[in-house]
Amino acid sequence: MKKNILIVILGLFSSQLKSQDILILKNGDSLKTNIIEVGINDITYKKFDTTSSNPSYKILKSSVIAIYYPNGTKDFFSDSNSIASTDSLINKDQDFYLMGYNDAIKNYKGYKSAATLTFLASLYSPIIGLVPAIVCSAKPPEYQTLSLSSFASLNNVDYRNGYIHKAKRIKQQKVWKNWLIPTSIWATAITGFFVLLNN
Numbered sequence: 001m002k003k004n005i006l007i008v009i010l011g012l013f014s015s016q017l018k019s020q021d022i023l024i025l026k027n028g029d030s031l032k033t034n035i036i037e038v039g040i041n042d043i044t045y046k047k048f049d050t051t052s053s054n055p056s057y058k059i060l061k062s063s064v065i066a067i068y069y070p071n072g073t074k075d076f077f078s079d080s081n082s083i084a085s086t087d088s089l090i091n092k093d094q095d096f097y098l099m100g101y102n103d104a105i106k107n108y109k110g111y112k113s114a115a116t117l118t119f120l121a122s123l124y125s126p127i128i129g130l131v132p133a134i135v136c137s138a139k140p141p142e143y144q145t146l147s148l149s150s151f152a153s154l155n156n157v158d159y160r161n162g163y164i165h166k167a168k169r170i171k172q173q174k175v176w177k178n179w180l181i182p183t184s185i186w187a188t189a190i191t192g193f194f195v196l197l198n199n
Contacts, residue, residue: 020048022068023059024098029169035067038075043067066098074098100162104170108163110145111171115178122182133179137172140164 023031023045032048042058067075076095114136122129146167 020070021045024065024068024101025059026063026065027169035069038067065101096156096158097162097165100156100159100164101166103159104163104166107147108141108167108170110141110147110167111174113145114171115174118175119178119182122179123185126179126183126186129179129182133175137175141167141171 020032021035023033023035023043025031031045033045034048036044036046036056038044038061041062042060043064044056044058046054046056061077064077066077069075076098114132118129118132118136121132141164146163
């Protein structure tokens with residue numbers, strides 16, 4: 001009997017560890033969190049972490065698009081900072097924006113040429129590689145590289161905005177990753193060279 005109770009408690013504890021709330025931010029980021037409180041103007045949360053010393057953070061609701069909860073429910077935030085349930089926002093702007101945002105995560109691959117150019121230039125020289133890295137990460141994705149469906153591109157501006165917003169963020173991350181890899185190789189090679197010289 002004690003063994004069964006222990007198994008149930010451990011099961012509940014492990015499911016608690018796996019549960020996380022996802023904050024979708026207007027800047028294109030998403031945060032894995034444990035929401036503590038949704039206030040009038042801000043949201044209090046802890047970073048998704050199992051340590052007891054994990055501090056609390058606050059973020060303005062005006063910078064948040066939505067919260068995804070572990071049970072599958074979602075809360076969307078309008079510009080007036082009022083909270084609404086998912087059901088009341090079906091086919092509304094925020095819902096289409098999030099659809100575009102999520103589709104970009106799944107489908108956007110248009111960063112490849114910019115990331116490859118940055119990688120090759122950085123392999124030649126990290127300083128030279130900074131030029132395409134800065135230019136490519138600052139420039140929004142070109143429309144023809146987005147792989148938008150005809151529904152998104154022709155009929156819904158909010159979907160397209162959500163898609164482009166996240167696509168730009170993905171492009172920036174890939175470009176800077178492709179600058180960092182060759183730069184790390186150069187740094188390792190130079191460090192190794194000086195170590196050999198000093199021996």
